[in-house]
Amino acid sequence: MFMPLQGRKFVIVGGAGLIGSAVARQLAEDGSADVIICDTIGPVCAEKWTCLPANLYDIWTPQDLLPHLERAWRDVGAIMLFADAGHRQGDGDALFETAYHLPRRLWDFAAAKQRPICWASTSQVYGDRQSDGRADPHVIATFKPTTPFGRAKQAFDLFAARQGYSPNAPPISTGFRLSSVYGAGEDHKGDWASLPTRALNAARNANKLGIWDLSSLSDVAGARDWVHVEDAASAIVQVTLQGHGGFFDIGSGTLYAPSQLLCSVEAMTGKPVHIDPIAPPRASQVSPLPAADLSHLEACGIKVAFCELAAGLNRQP
Incomplete structure (x- = not known):
């Protein structure tokens, strides 16, 4: 199903972060939509502001999100959620x-105004299960995520499926359901930047890299599906512009x-x-996550040549 989105406004919550800003740039640069970003920018020295695309339609503060949406909803083509505050700070609330309450409020708004909505979930929802893209709430309820982030995302996935x-x-x-994303535009995260980005910076600057000490576990225990942010954004943009629903x-x-x-x-x-070993969290939280199952994207005709890790590292500035 295709939607006539040319000239429509896309509201991207978390649009100055790693994934949200990449989606915003791709939408803004090819003229697919008028991009409205809702986000916090933080300290200027962190340079999160550099992630903002030049061709913006508007920038909203999180406090003004719902009032602005109430005024502009007739022109909104989609609401897109990529916010992740609290994920890094360890603040459960x-x-x-x-991950749940904000998407829940925006879901109600999108339902009331009959506007499309999409959100960033995570492969962490699967826990130690194989990936499963079925939108069956009974299936989603069987997932056993081992991280708080995965559990919070599962809660909203389950709500949305129901x-x-x-x-x-x-x-x-x-x-x-995003795998582990890396790429340009995450320097503002500091020590919470992705492992590929931190490893590159450590090697280039002859610094030590803090990394989980997995010596007591198999090397594959910390295995991850690393996806370059531009590839992830390309898939998200195509799915959204073509109007596909589901997971x-x-x-x-x-x-x-x-x-x-x-x-x-x-x-x-x-x-x-140079490695600086760090004690990992509970062993259950360093079990390998499943690799992405791309069959649903392929069935919908989404064309993205996801690059291998070595090639993605070479795309880094």
């Missing part, structure tokens, strides 16, 4: 506010062990990565 059967649901609702895995489809990542960084930079 802030985590559930942005409400999707309601006649008062938004016309299109789409959850993107989509967004990832490269390949798992990389930590040792593979470090070898790729050293091969690219020609410099060693």
Whole structure:
């Protein structure tokens, strides 16, 4: 199903972050939509402001989001949620506010005004299960995430799946279960930047890299599906512009062990990565996550050539 979106306004909540800003740039630069970003910018020295695309239609503060939406809803083509405050700070209430309560409020708005809504979920919802993109609430309820982030995202995925059967649901609702995303535009995260970005910076600057000490576990225990942010954004933009609903895995489809990542960084930079081992959280939280299942994207005709990790590292500035 295709939607006539040319000239429509897309409200991107969290649009100055890593994923939201990449989606905003791709939409703004090719003229697919008028992009409105709702986000906080933080300290100027953190340079989160550099993630904002030049061709913006408007910028809203989180406090003004619902009042602005109430005035502008007739021109809104889609509401897109990529906010993740609380994920890094370890604040459970802030985590559930942005991962569940805020999407819940915007779901009600999208349903009332009959506007499409999409949100960033995570592969962490699966826990130790295989990926499963079915929008069946009974299936989603069986997932056993081992992280608070995964649990919060599962809660909203489950709500959306249940409400999707309601006649008062938004016309299109789409959850993107993102694998581990990396790429340009995450320097403002500091120590919470992705492992590929931190490893590159450590090698280039001869600094130590803080990384979980997995010596007591198999190397594959920390394996992750690393997906470059521009590839992830391309898939999200295509799915959204074509009006597809449901759940989509967004990832490269390949798992990389930590040792593979470090070898790729050293091969690219020609410099060693000096490790500073950090005690990991509970062992259950360092189990391998499933690689993205791209069959749902392929079935919908979404065309993204997800790059391998070594190629993605070479796209880094």
